[in-house]
Structure formats: structure tokens, C-alpha cells
Amino acid sequence: MVHVPHLIRDLALILGAAAVTTLLFKRLKQPLVLGYILAGLLVGPNLPLFPTITDQDTIRIWAEIGVIFLLFNLGLEFSIKKLAQVGGTAALTGIIEISGMMGLGYLTGQVLGWSTMDSIFLGGIVAISSTTIIFRAFDELGVKTQQFAGLVFGILIIEDLVAILLLVLLSTLAVTNQLFSPEMVMAVVKLVFFLVIWFLGGIFLIPSFLRTNRTFMSDETLLVIALALCLGMVILVTNVGFSPALGAFIMGSILAETLFAERIEHLLKPIRDLFGAVFFVSVGMLIDPAMLVRYAGPIALLTVVVILGKALYVTVGALVAGQPLKGALQTGMSLTQIGEFSFIIATLGVSLRVTSEFLYPIAVGVSALTAFTTPYLIRAAGPVSGWLEGRLSKRTRMILSSYSTGAQTIGSVSDWRLLIRAYLQNILVNMVVVVGIILLASRGLLPFLLREELGRPWAQALTGLVSLVLMLPFLWALALKPVSPPLYTHIWNEEKAYRGPLVVLNNGRIVLALGLILLYLNQLFSFTLMIGAIVLLLMIWWLIGRRIPFLYELIEKQFLVNLHARQLQEVARPGRNLLPWDAHLAYVDVVPESASVGKTLEELAVRERYGVNIVSIERGSITRLVPTRDDRLFPGDKLAVIGTDQQLEQFRTLVEANDTPGDAPGQEVSLERIMVDETFPYIGQTIRRSGIRERTQGLIVGIEREGRRLLNPDSSTVFLPGDVVWLAGNTRLIRDMQKQMRDQ
Incomplete structure (x- = not known):
């Protein structure tokens, strides 16, 4: 068995x-x-x-x-x-x-x-x-x-x-x-x-x-x-x-x-x-x-x-x-x-x-x-808040409203506070990295070299050399890197009494960096060898000191690129970020109990009443891109809608469906950003005459022009040089149009 x-x-x-x-x-x-x-x-x-x-x-x-x-x-x-x-x-x-x-x-x-x-x-x-x-x-x-x-x-x-x-x-x-x-x-x-x-x-x-x-x-x-x-x-x-x-x-x-x-x-x-x-x-x-x-x-x-x-x-x-x-x-x-x-x-x-x-x-x-x-x-929560507000006196409601408005205003921050914050951030980050390198060298590298029977003096010397070379960029940043130069210069020139504290700030950084070096070398070497290590460190500084700021900038730049990579990708992703109006592409379902069932888009007047644009209607295996005013909504329809969070929430009450952006019906519909430059073939033409709607099965939902934002532009709007056009519609057709524009 x-x-x-x-x-x-x-x-x-x-x-x-x-x-x-x-x-x-x-x-x-x-x-x-x-x-x-x-x-x-x-x-x-x-x-x-x-x-x-x-x-x-x-x-x-x-x-x-x-x-x-x-x-x-x-x-x-x-x-x-x-x-x-x-x-x-x-x-x-x-x-x-x-x-x-x-x-x-x-x-x-x-x-x-x-x-x-x-x-x-x-x-x-x-x-x-x-x-x-x-x-x-x-x-x-x-x-x-x-x-x-x-x-x-x-x-x-x-x-x-x-x-x-x-x-x-x-x-x-x-x-x-x-x-x-x-x-x-x-x-x-x-x-x-x-x-x-x-x-x-x-x-x-x-x-x-x-x-x-x-x-x-x-x-x-x-x-x-x-x-x-x-x-x-x-x-x-x-x-x-x-x-x-x-x-x-x-x-x-x-x-x-x-x-x-x-x-x-x-x-x-x-x-x-x-x-x-x-x-x-x-x-x-x-x-x-x-x-x-x-x-x-x-x-x-x-x-x-x-x-x-x-x-x-x-x-x-x-x-x-x-x-x-x-x-x-x-x-x-x-x-x-x-x-x-x-x-x-x-x-x-x-x-x-x-x-x-x-x-x-x-x-x-x-x-x-x-x-x-x-x-x-x-x-x-909603009914309870309404009941509670009804029980509060008018004076209490005014106090709460006034406090809420005042608490959400933007207060000013002094230059000194900003500068000290920048100094503390610089000191904390670089000191932690230096201490981390010290711990890694003393508790990792040194025991490893000792196990390799290298001999304690040689193991200590090699550990000290490697760790000091690794620490140099961060020691330079900790002690000598300029911190917020424009702000520092402004405070320095503002009043002579401020110069003393600024000098103390800079000298304190240098003392902290030297203290870390001396404490570390004291753990590794005797006094005589420590003097030799300091001399060797000064020689290394003399040889490569000019390149250290450049090396630190490379390290800092790589870190910032890694830190913000996902955010930059989200911004660049089509349909994910309509910055001027905080609008985005979302998907909602039409439930059978919805009051919108059986009505045309003209009867519902979703753009006029809610400010949203319906880009597509998915019904079973059929997707209707850029529906017309005569299209009706039926139970089970999945709508691709563009609007702000507030507009989408209001529109949801019409169709009684939850906003589920993770349930997209494929990649047929997207929101694209198009620059009106010398490659754009419709400069001087109206939206209707350009035929973009028919060519891309798309809908122009917004135009940025000279700092102004035109949401839901009229079909008689003329394209002008420098405009930024937000176009929603068939992804493949929009991309084909963009490719033809570049090839011309």
C-alpha cells in the first residue's frame, strides 16, 4: 500500500x-x-x-x-x-x-x-x-x-x-x-x-x-x-x-x-x-x-x-x-x-x-x-454625521468649519528650518551609510580574511583599505558637500549674525566625519599603525580627491533614478494620468437595477450632468468604441469612462456599479497625449473637419493651450500650434496615426 x-x-x-x-x-x-x-x-x-x-x-x-x-x-x-x-x-x-x-x-x-x-x-x-x-x-x-x-x-x-x-x-x-x-x-x-x-x-x-x-x-x-x-x-x-x-x-x-x-x-x-x-x-x-x-x-x-x-x-x-x-x-x-x-x-x-x-x-x-x-x-457613517450635525449648535458648527478651513491652509516655513532639515537629512543618510560600511567590514570582511589565514596585521590592513575607499564618497558628502547652496547663500547674506551658526553647522559636519574615521581606525590598528593609515588616507585623497564629488553624484543620481522609476513609468503610461484635470480612464458595470438601463446616451446626458466621457461600451464579445448619442445602455454593459474621481463617483450612482480599474476589457481603449507641432497635419482645422474621430474611433477629451485647460472641447475648436491634445479611443488606430505623423 x-x-x-x-x-x-x-x-x-x-x-x-x-x-x-x-x-x-x-x-x-x-x-x-x-x-x-x-x-x-x-x-x-x-x-x-x-x-x-x-x-x-x-x-x-x-x-x-x-x-x-x-x-x-x-x-x-x-x-x-x-x-x-x-x-x-x-x-x-x-x-x-x-x-x-x-x-x-x-x-x-x-x-x-x-x-x-x-x-x-x-x-x-x-x-x-x-x-x-x-x-x-x-x-x-x-x-x-x-x-x-x-x-x-x-x-x-x-x-x-x-x-x-x-x-x-x-x-x-x-x-x-x-x-x-x-x-x-x-x-x-x-x-x-x-x-x-x-x-x-x-x-x-x-x-x-x-x-x-x-x-x-x-x-x-x-x-x-x-x-x-x-x-x-x-x-x-x-x-x-x-x-x-x-x-x-x-x-x-x-x-x-x-x-x-x-x-x-x-x-x-x-x-x-x-x-x-x-x-x-x-x-x-x-x-x-x-x-x-x-x-x-x-x-x-x-x-x-x-x-x-x-x-x-x-x-x-x-x-x-x-x-x-x-x-x-x-x-x-x-x-x-x-x-x-x-x-x-x-x-x-x-x-x-x-x-x-x-x-x-x-x-x-x-x-x-x-x-x-x-x-x-x-x-x-453618513446618516450618523447628518444626525450629529443636526444636534450641534450653529456656533459649534461654525467653529468646526472655521477650524477645518484654517487647518488646511498652507503655512510658511522659515529658511532656517528648511536649511537645518536639509543638513540633518544629509548627515543622517551619509552617516548611516558610513556606519553600515564599517559594520560590514569589521563583522564580515575581517572575519572572512582571518579565516583565510591571511594573518591579523594583513587582514586588518586590507579591511581598513577597502572600507576607507568605499567610505570616501560618503565621507566627502558628510563633511564637504554643499547643502542647499542658494538657501545657504541667502541666509549668509541676509544678516551677519547668521554667519556664526552657519560656520558651526559646516564645522560640525567635518568634526563628525573625522570622528567616525578615528573611531574606526582605532578599532582596527594600534596608535602607530593608525597614524600610517591616516597618512595613506590623505595620499588616496590627494590622488583621487577631485573625482570623489563626481563619483558621489553618479551614486546619488542612480539612487534617485531607481527610487522614482516606477512613478515616472506611471506618469508616462497611456491613459493613466490626465494631469490637467486629475482625470483617468476607469471601467464601470451597468447592473440590471440601474435607472440608466434602456436609455440612450442623449437621454442620460452623462457629459452635461456628470462631466464624464464614455469612450466605449463592451457588450458580451462586442465592443462599441466612441458610442453615439443614440446608443442605449443594457444590463451587463461594461463602460470605459474618463473623468475625475468626483465625477466618476457621481456617475457611479447612475449605473450603480463599482469602479474596478483592474478589470479592463483588454487593450483596445487608451488615453493618449499628442503634441500639436510641425508634424501634426491638422493645424488650423477644427476638430470636426480634421476627421480624427472617424480615423481613430477616438474622442478628444481635453486640450491644453497657453496655460488654459479646455475640457470636453466643442467640435468647432481649431487646433493651434503648441496645443496638447488628449485623445481617447482605439489604441492601435491612434498609434498608427502617430506613426504616420512622424514618418511625414
Whole structure:
């Protein structure tokens, strides 16, 4: 008889149970995460009514891999530039919410009589909302294009970053058992240092490597390379002393800046879904139904604490940040749940054996209840805000409106503040790189050379020479590189009293660079040899010193190219960016219940009423490009529409469909930018007479002219030299026309 390993049997049981429960939850329009948890409960050891898995240790290993892939995918969606773009509103709101919920969670644990460690972990568990549940709820409710959704996504980015920090801090706290200790401070400093050095090194090396080998990047090769980079970073981070989840998140955020980010995310999705399912099933396996019944009271209490606490703190934070009352309430009531990061934090407490056995199932129970209530709370936010505004006095409403308007104005920043910020950025970046090279040389290169029996003096000399040569460009930037020359000159000439502080700033940089060199050389050599090393360093500077600024500029330029490559590609992508009007190409579905069904485009007057342009109608296997006013809408039609976020949201209410830009019906329709120059054959002609509509099956949706923006130009508009024309229509025909224009 052929023997089937226990792992295969267990996986068959897990995936079979997950398939049934997720189908059920899909029909009930509930988050699939809850279905996975229920599947884990059914096949776990605490519910003997159903078949139970036999090899729990192996399943836990698979669950750890699932955490790695979940965090890797989260990093791919994160992007360090998104953190810089979320703005002060999301950052301030997120900080107020997280601080308030951690304090409220801790106090609730103390009121329930729990231990200090249980209460601290509970604070971390209730502080982080669920990205997965919110994205799914927004998609199902069709509110992704509303203004408050952008603030919610920004807060989620802040929460993800804080959650990573919490994993490190809670791990350190579990080991030291002290809330405020030197080890905790060192853990934070160490985390910040390695985050910066990994990000700088990763952005400089990895995108360059991928771009150099892009011709060989088949889907299979790219997936293997991405997984290798992810697991390699996991090993590196673990050896340094951090959690594997942090390594996966870091590598994902690095790859998020590359041109391959979307492709990697697409290739990773099946693997992430598989291992993620195993992780959430393993979460359910740890649930003891008897424990849930026993602690039903704390679960109900914490559910109320999460819903009311998050709604209150997020709303207050958004109001303090200058948001209007309605938007603040909508944001607050959208974040009233806990999810995947809460599971990871609870799992950390279990694995480190510092939390009680009841905390984990309580966290899962609270997550299930709050996930269930999230869609209803999001839907109720509008009526609640209207009810609350009606109860407020006229004076209170005026104060809130005045504060919101004033908080969103742009304030001035002093020249000194800008200059000091530039100096601090220069010092931090270059000092971190120099220290990173020192650590790599002293802890990597030197031990390697000693193992090769090179002899300590020679190994030290070679290590010092290599590391100093590598450090020279960054030491020059740290000590001598001009920082914001125009601003520096302006402050220098503005008043003589400012010159002293400016000299101190420059001399301080030089002293810092010299101090780093002396400390490093003192670790490697005796005093006599250190003097020789300094002399050798001066000789190297004399030989190649003039080329060092040029070398640093090359390094800096390559880093910036890698950092902004994906953003530049997005801007250049056809149909993705209609800058003058913040409009874009999106796709909406016409549902059978829509009031637009059976009506012509002339009757609906979508351009006049909503300001959008319908570029195509896809009906089954037939696509009608640039429909006429006599075309009617039917159930199941997929419309390609161009407009701003606000226009699309208003138009969606007509057809009652969600904006799903990822479900494009192919590449037949695109939005192209055409310059009216000497190659343009229709200068002086009207749009109607040029015949562009018939030639390209296209629609001119906008013209930029001498700084003015003409949206939906009339057919009698004449093309003038210097115009920028935005043309939507058949991609192939537009490209053919552009090619003929270039060939003329």
C-alpha cells in the first residue's frame, strides 16, 4: 500500500474545509478571513466532531511562511514614498488613534484583572485595524472613490509601519520584561538604523540588478528571484535579531519602488493566497470553543471598546488634523475593526510564552465580530454625521468649519528650518551609510580574511583599505558637500549674525566625519599603525580627491533614478494620468437595477450632468468604441469612462456599479497625449473637419493651450500650434496615426 505523508493529508483536510467555508462566507458577503478561521476551528484539535489534522508542527511552519508572504505582499503595496505622501493629516490622525487605543487596551486589560504583559499585548492588538477587511468592504460598498477613503488608506499605511515597530518592541519587552529599559531604546535605534541602511542599499542595488536583466525576466524567473530576495532578507534580518516578518516587509517595500512591482504582486498572488489561507486556518486551529464561551463577556466588552474607541479616537484625530465633521466620522467608523496584524501580535505572545492562553482566542473572537460590523458602520457613517450635525449648535458648527478651513491652509516655513532639515537629512543618510560600511567590514570582511589565514596585521590592513575607499564618497558628502547652496547663500547674506551658526553647522559636519574615521581606525590598528593609515588616507585623497564629488553624484543620481522609476513609468503610461484635470480612464458595470438601463446616451446626458466621457461600451464579445448619442445602455454593459474621481463617483450612482480599474476589457481603449507641432497635419482645422474621430474611433477629451485647460472641447475648436491634445479611443488606430505623423 502506498503511504501518503501526513502533511499531504493535513493539507487536503485544511484546503477542503477552507473551500467549503469560504464559499459559504462569499455567499453571505462576509470577509473570507473569517471563513478561514472557521475552517481552522473545524479541523483543529479543539473540535472533535470533524476530522482533525495530525501534524500540527508542520502546519505551524507553513503558517509562518504564510506570515512571511502576507508581509511581503503588504510591503509591495506599501512603498516608502507612500508614507511621505500620506501627509500630516493621516500621520496625526494615525498617531492619535494608535496612542489612544494602546492606552485604552491596556486600561481595559487592567480593569479585567489581567497581567501587565497581557494588557500591553492587548493594547497592541486593538490598536491596528485590518487592511484586508477595509479594502474588501470599500470595494463591496463602492466608496473607494470618495474623499474620506484616501485618508483611511493613509492611516492604514501609518498603522502598518507602527505594527512593524510594535513587533520589535514587544519582542524586546518579552525578553527584558521592562517597559522602559536601555534594551528597548537600543532596539528602536537599531531598528531605525537598519531600516535606513537596508532601504538605501536595497534601492541602489536591487532595481539596478532587475533592470539590467529585464530582457531575461520571464514570469517564472521573476517570481523565483523575488521569492529568493524575500527569503534572503528574512534570513539576514533574523540573524541581526529582528522578526522574519520585518524582513519580508522590508524587501516588499524595496521591490515596491521597482518597475516590476505590479508584475511581482500579480505573480505572487496565488502563493500569497495559498499560504495566507494556511496561516488564517492555523489561527482558527488555536481557538478553543470552550474558551470562547468562558470569555464571552470580555470578548463582548472588547468588541465595544474597539468599535467605540477607534471611532472616537480616529474622529477626534481627523478633526484635530483639520477634516470636516462628516469626513472625520466616515473615517472613524471605517477603522472600527482589528485583523491580520492583530493575529500576528497575538501569535507573537503565544510563541514567546509571555501571554495567557485566553488572549489569543479572545483576539480572534473580537476580530470576527468587528469584521462583521464594519460594512454596516461604514454605511451608517453618513446618516450618523447628518444626525450629529443636526444636534450641534450653529456656533459649534461654525467653529468646526472655521477650524477645518484654517487647518488646511498652507503655512510658511522659515529658511532656517528648511536649511537645518536639509543638513540633518544629509548627515543622517551619509552617516548611516558610513556606519553600515564599517559594520560590514569589521563583522564580515575581517572575519572572512582571518579565516583565510591571511594573518591579523594583513587582514586588518586590507579591511581598513577597502572600507576607507568605499567610505570616501560618503565621507566627502558628510563633511564637504554643499547643502542647499542658494538657501545657504541667502541666509549668509541676509544678516551677519547668521554667519556664526552657519560656520558651526559646516564645522560640525567635518568634526563628525573625522570622528567616525578615528573611531574606526582605532578599532582596527594600534596608535602607530593608525597614524600610517591616516597618512595613506590623505595620499588616496590627494590622488583621487577631485573625482570623489563626481563619483558621489553618479551614486546619488542612480539612487534617485531607481527610487522614482516606477512613478515616472506611471506618469508616462497611456491613459493613466490626465494631469490637467486629475482625470483617468476607469471601467464601470451597468447592473440590471440601474435607472440608466434602456436609455440612450442623449437621454442620460452623462457629459452635461456628470462631466464624464464614455469612450466605449463592451457588450458580451462586442465592443462599441466612441458610442453615439443614440446608443442605449443594457444590463451587463461594461463602460470605459474618463473623468475625475468626483465625477466618476457621481456617475457611479447612475449605473450603480463599482469602479474596478483592474478589470479592463483588454487593450483596445487608451488615453493618449499628442503634441500639436510641425508634424501634426491638422493645424488650423477644427476638430470636426480634421476627421480624427472617424480615423481613430477616438474622442478628444481635453486640450491644453497657453496655460488654459479646455475640457470636453466643442467640435468647432481649431487646433493651434503648441496645443496638447488628449485623445481617447482605439489604441492601435491612434498609434498608427502617430506613426504616420512622424514618418511625414
